[in-house]
Amino acid sequence: MSEPLQEPSQTTLSDQITALSPTILRDFEVALERAGSALLLDDLSRKQVLTHARDILARTAAQVGGHPTPVVQPGLAREIGADRAATNTSPTESLRAANLLFATVVRRVAATVDGPHATDHLILTALTLHEILTHTLRVAADAYVGVLLNRIHRAQIEERRHISRELHDRIGHGIGVAQRQLELSEIYWAADQDRALSRLRAAQHGLTGTLEAVRHAIAGLRLVEPVHGLEKALRLFLDSTATPELIHDIQVNGDESWVPATLIEETFLIVREALRNTVTHAQAQLVMVRIDLAPDQLQATVVDDGQGFDPAAGHRGTGLLSMKERASLLGGSLSLISRVGGGTHIELRLPVEGDTG
Structure with missing residues (x-):
């Protein structure tokens, strides 16, 4: 046995x-x-x-x-x-x-x-x-x-x-x-x-x-035409807030129907805050916005030639913190590069998933 x-x-x-x-x-x-x-x-x-x-x-x-x-x-x-x-x-x-x-x-x-x-x-x-x-x-x-x-x-x-x-x-x-x-x-x-x-x-x-x-x-x-109006909404914001001396170029590439409407709106809020900082603090002559839409990812960059700042010295107000938190809650990331006298470069990356209806 x-x-x-x-x-x-x-x-x-x-x-x-x-x-x-x-x-x-x-x-x-x-x-x-x-x-x-x-x-x-x-x-x-x-x-x-x-x-x-x-x-x-x-x-x-x-x-x-x-x-x-x-x-x-x-x-x-x-x-x-x-x-x-x-x-x-x-x-x-x-x-x-x-x-x-x-x-x-x-x-x-x-x-x-x-x-x-x-x-x-x-x-x-x-x-x-x-x-x-x-x-x-x-x-x-x-x-x-x-x-x-x-x-x-x-x-x-x-x-x-x-x-x-x-x-x-x-x-x-x-x-x-x-x-x-x-x-x-x-x-x-x-x-x-x-x-x-x-x-x-x-x-x-x-x-x-x-x-x-x-x-x-x-x-x-307000976000005008939230589903199909990202570029228009950003232009309207700059036209209503920036001085005529600020040259701005906004490009939105891709089809907004690939991206859920809520993600488009969140992107607008984040990019708008970046532009608000440029208009309010940067003393820039030029700001460029590029947003690339794809079925799996959204990427946005905001670059200005303003006075810049030292990120290690902290930032003013809650704007940058709010931008980073919005990106994080959406499963994405927001990075910032800036130096005194050297302008500011902000990059946003968000995953795209779910129903776009």
């Missing part, structure tokens, strides 16, 4: 993973360095990613050893997700790190375990590690998105405050002045018609300026 198959020694496997942990962590750090991971750009991020990897290995060892633990430490994963958002680090960096850790663990365990149950041990390790990594990435991603949504909410509040200031300072003031001129015209009419007419002309001039301010506000808030 043959002997029954023995179950894999999970306790032994747990001990092996624990003993391998220092070597795995060293291999993992080397793999991150070779991949040029953004997670190693500063000491804090390096310490964080290695501490997290050590925690994941400890949990993997515990679970394969038959000592159930939560598959993820929510506090640490949430902190990492929030920090990635705070430093504008793409979520793909975390996914790449998870893949490198998984490959490192599997390679080391495969080279170490032996015996009749070596394959079972390797499969158990891989499945357990995959479960822990999946849950970790999900918790971190939720925290990442939460931070971005909160920032966008704050940016929206700031935009509303900006609109309120514009309405009060420009439109409200202009209407108030025109109303006062009309009142004075009525007062002067009986005794001095020339003076009254002067007040009427002043009121007319004030209302004309106020009407232009209203048109300016509308152009900044």
